Amino acid sequence: MFRGFIFDLDGTVYLSDRLIPGADRVIYRIREMGRKVVFLSNKPLQTREDYATKLTRLGIPTKPEEVINSTLVMNRYLQKEAPGAKLFVIGEAPFIEELRRNGFRIVEEPSEIDYVVVAFDRTFDYRKLNIAYQAIKKGAHFVATNPDRTCPVEGGEIPDCAGMIAAIEAVTQKKVEVIVGKPSPIMIQTALETMGLAPQECILIGDRVETDIKMGKEARIATGIVLTGVTDEETLKRYKHSELQPDFVFSSIAEVENLLIA
Known part of the structure; x- marks a missing residue:
């Protein structure tokens, strides 16, 4: 079929x-x-290799190239739209390192930032919100990995990337320009x-x-x-x-x- x-x-x-x-x-x-x-x-919390390893461990043999996550799609989007751009990333270590490996410079000085890139981040705080706010006010682009409100976990759900996007939209009064994930x-x-x-x-x-x-x-x-x-x-x-x-x-x-x- x-x-x-x-x-x-x-x-x-x-x-x-x-x-x-x-x-x-x-x-x-x-x-x-x-x-x-x-x-x-x-979810950009793990690399494609991590996902493949996890699936294999759980009983589903998987190659990294059979996994498509929002990290891969964000990398492809930025390489096409803004190769070599300076990024401020709200996200966790695997996501940030993958962007860095693909040639993007990660910076925190608002005047240097070309793109504010937002992903699921369990360490999101006021400092990150303020850097994003200052950068977007100075003209940085605002893009994100995914619009999910929550992420399912055993026993319930936890807040996902939509919370970070909403906080930045609220303070900047600017809508996210592009969301690359589902x-x-x-x-x-x-x-x-x-x-x-x-x-x-x-x-x-x-x-x-x-x-x-x-x-x-x-x-x-x-x-x-x-x-x-x-x-x-x-x-x-x-x-x-x-x-x-x-x-x-x-x-x-x-x-x-x-x-x-x-």
Whole structure:
């Protein structure tokens, strides 16, 4: 039915360090049938190598090139739009180091900053907010990795990048210019290019309507929602008969195996 399967990670394949039951079997079956798999994550807390190592440890052998995270997409965006730009980065060490390795200079003097780059950052504080404010007031561009309000973890959710974006928007009275992660077409295009497939040959499966499903719909890709992350049956009712109604609803990734039988 589909030649390419694009899976979200957090809330879809695993929660924190726990594999969602059946994920390993489903992905093994997809690959066994000669179909392609890529994994997407808006979270820039780990490198692609880290994600591949984690998936392999959890029982899903994965190569780094099968993982597309917002760090990769941000790097590609900045290399195209502003090679050699000076950046002030709100984000954690793996994200910052990846940008630095790709030739970007990380600075904190507002007058030197070309781009304020915002990512999920559990160390976000007033100092960082003030540097971003001063830089944007002096003309720096304002871009971000992802718009997620929360990040699913075992036992609940924690605040995500939307909190950092909102704080900066509130004090500068300027909207973020570009968000490169889901639901951005920049991320889905990267996934399609990685697999070498057309949109109509693929399905995107995730746990969040406003990012995963929205991105799939806008790219004209079939979509499936799982109920193991931030979306439950009650939440899903809000999207019934809307343009964001998923094509498929799965209680968990284990049910994706039904698509392989069809």
